[in-house]
Amino acid sequence: MIALTTDLKRLGAVKAPPGFADRVLAQVGMADSYAPFETVLGTVYVAWNRLGVSAAARSKSAREFEDWFRKDVGRQVMPAEAPPDLAGKIKDELNGKRRMRFDLRGLTTFEQAVLRKTRQIPRGEVRPYGWVAREIGRPAAVRAVGTALANNPIPYFIPCHRVVRTDGEIGNYGGGGPEAKRAILTLEGVRLKRLQDMARGGFRYQGVRTTKIFCYPTCYTGRHALEKNIVWLHDEASARAAGFRPCKVCRPAAVA
Amino acid sequence: MQGVDGLFERMVHEHKDRVFAASLAMTGNRHDAEDVAQDTFIRAYRALATYSPERIRDLKERAWLHRITVNVVRNRVRGVKPRLVELNGSESDHSPGPEAKAMEHMQIDELATRVADLPIRYREAVVLRHVRDLSYAEVADALGQPVGTVKANVHRGLKLLRGDDHDRVDD
Incomplete structure (x- = not known):
């Protein structure tokens, strides 16, 4: 029975289960969770934490999404079961209803202002880069608006695809290149041909x-x-x- | 906030095994232990956010975290009943790992169950003194009890664990 205290010590050497630290950090909002969702845009990986949705990407695999997230957002991320209301919110957002909350920590105040303003552009409409710049009170910062939108961590839900060039070119798109931008806008009911005809005539x-x-x-x-x-x-x-x-x-x- | 977040992340990685082991000994099963250990850290995080820099600097992390664990367990006992193992049939979901490891796992879990069956005042004392290997002074600090009381409770707890409690427990 002398072994009892030795056994108790062995009990004290038990290790926390794998992933425990990440789960704790996720609970206090210091690490994010993610899951893939099937949408009209195909498979979209969405990451979230207690503050809201923090990133989205059409990655080819979970691994690719994790690598991108760690590099780009700079936090840990782990697969998890999605909160029950998230799938519905994702569907609504893509249908033009705004229900999502976002976690934009880590972005500059300028970037946050650009993304908030962009979010106000309704589905089926587009605005030029200069409009966003003027609306946030930085009319000269048109190029900076372009950069901020290119680095949008939550494309599709913060609709950076709805900001286009005024010369009839569609402009670049971080969410999959100009082709993807064109496809999404067409899906949303924007008549791109008409826009282009107008722009070509000035x-x-x-x-x-x-x-x-x-x-x-x-x-x-x-x-x-x-x-x-x-x-x-x-x-x-x-x-x-x-x-x-x-x-x-x-x-x-x-x-x- | 950056400072607190960084501090907290280090704290989680440094103390997660200790907190989990204490939680396992206090609750007797790994499922509840994970709940308790998670609650411990979440409470710690919320508390840290309200602490002054001086208070954070002077924090004795291990004793502090153990005190939180003890409180989490005390509150749970008040609230929810511990889950009972069903007697009629359905076995617990032990996934069979490599044989030797599974044996060790089972022995440890069996011991944890016995510790968790101790009355709470003995259990806290035994867990902190012998499972977590704190000194009597540290245990007294973490539990907010006099050292003499802790010593008596540890002694009584070990006696109960050894099974020679049928004679006079109250002497």
Whole structure:
């Protein structure tokens, strides 16, 4: 019976189960969990923690996603069963309903401002890079907006694909290149051909003759106007000269 | 916050085995032990966020974490009943590993179950003194009890574990 205290010591040498530390860190929001989800865009790996969704990518494998996450976000990440409401939220987000919370820690305040603003662009619409820059009060930082969007850790859900160039080119896309950007926008109902035709002719806005309001071409307020009442406009000055005022919803120019 | 997060991450990696071993001895099964150990660290994290830099600097981490574990177990005892092993049929889900390892595993778990059956005041004392190998002074500190009380409780606990408790326990 002298062995009892020795046995107790052996009990004291028990190791914590594998993955225990990661689970603890995930519980306090210092490590993230992830799972693959089947969506209209194919398999999307989504990572989350207690603050919200922290990253998304269409990786080819779990391994590829983990490597990317550790390098890009800089935290640990481990596979886990998704919270019961997450699949529904992902589906809703891709259908244009905004229900998700995000964890944007680790990004600069400028990057966060760009992503928050981008999130306000409705499904089926697009805005130029310059619009995002102006809306967040940094009108000269157009290129920086492009960089911030290229580094968007949560593509598809923070819709950086809805920010496009004004010259009719679609612009780059971190979520899978210009082809993927084109495909997603088409899926969302954006008429890319029409946008391109306008851009090639140097037209940036459209005005509706009956309301005397001019908008970005995809703004939903102009969607029900008859085609015969729509005029294509080059810039703000000529629009105002023709008697149009800027739309208060899509804000193609600072509303005077 | 960066400072606290870094400190906490190191603490988890450094103390996870100790906290888990203490939790296993206190609860008697690995499932509850993981719950208790996780709760311990989550409480520690929340507490750290409210501590001043001086308090964090002077923290005796091991004693502090053990005190939290003890409190987590005490609160659980008040709240939930420990899960009982079903007697009619369905065996526990021991996945059979390599033979020798499984034997060792079972012996340790069997001992943990016996320790966990001790009344809580003996159990806390025995676990900290003999499983976690703290000194009597450290145990007294972690439990907030006088050293004499701890010594008596450890003695009584070991006696119960050895099984010679049928004679007079109360002397």
